[in-house]
Amino acid sequence: MMSRLAAMLTELKDTSEMMIDLAYSSLLYDNTEIAEEVISLSNSLDGLSERIQDEMAKSGQSNSEEVYRAIVTVTLMDRIMDIAHAAESIADVVIRGLAEHPVLAMSIREADTTMCLAKVADDSILAGKTFGEVSLSTVSGMFVIAVRRGDDYIFGPGEETKMEAGDILIARGPEEGVSYFKDLADGTEKSLD
CATH class of the missing domain: 1.20.58.220 (Phosphate transport system protein phou homolog 2; domain 2)
Structure with a gap:
């Protein structure tokens, strides 16, 4: 117990x-x-x-x-x-x-990272792949700190953690990486370059 x-x-x-x-x-x-x-x-x-x-x-x-x-x-x-x-x-x-x-607007200009959420679509290149297979932080600049799967959370997902359709990825990284990261998750972007 x-x-x-x-x-x-x-x-x-x-x-x-x-x-x-x-x-x-x-x-x-x-x-x-x-x-x-x-x-x-x-x-x-x-x-x-x-x-x-x-x-x-x-x-x-x-x-x-x-x-x-x-x-x-x-x-x-x-x-x-x-x-x-x-x-x-x-x-x-x-x-x-x-x-x-x-004051918050000034601090935003000073911040070099942001956080975002992205839902993995059925037709996403990420669905069914592990973090190690796609090197998501390398290709997008966004580092996934947690995955919400239904009502459960996977904190600090490792290279062997598989992403599934419907997962919500909670990530941190540079503002310029957010759009590509979300496009990968929602299936808009089909390549990992």
């Missing part, structure tokens, strides 16, 4: 870290699509948080020595959820259209 709990806590931590990156990017670039992804991630973390609490309650009931560990784990989980909710609040600013501000 502890390995399952450890995996859930790791997922909670990894997701909240990505949420902060996405939330700031949505704010800097006034990107509602990325902001909505943050809200979606927050909703999934709420469910994960409930499952962690249930696991800890079961552990505490079956073994009184686990009660202290359960309290520490729940406290840690609460702090991680505070981070996730802060990211959600940042994204909400973008969704409500309040992100236009001169």
Whole structure:
């Protein structure tokens, strides 16, 4: 049970870290699509948080020595959820259209990277291929930091991770790489040069 709990806590931590990156990017670039992804991630973390609490309650009931560990784990989980909710609040600013501000515009000019989301189409050259096969970061300049597959996330996909039609690729890279990256994902672009 502890390995399952450890995996859930790791997922909670990894997701909240990505949420902060996405939330700031949505704010800097006034990107509602990325902001909505943050809200979606927050909703999934709420469910994960409930499952962690249930696991800890079961552990505490079956073994009184686990009660202290359960309290520490729940406290840690609460702090991680505070981070996730802060990211959600940042994204909400973008969704409500309040992100236009001169200071943000200045910081955008200074930023050398951006983040974007791209959905892999059925006829995409990426569908059915691994990241190693297509060297996506080399050809597009965009580095995929996570893949959303249905309600699940693959954080830091490796060379052996296969992209499937319907996957949402969450990537970071130079602004000039975004268009080509999205065209590869949606099937508009048919070659990897």
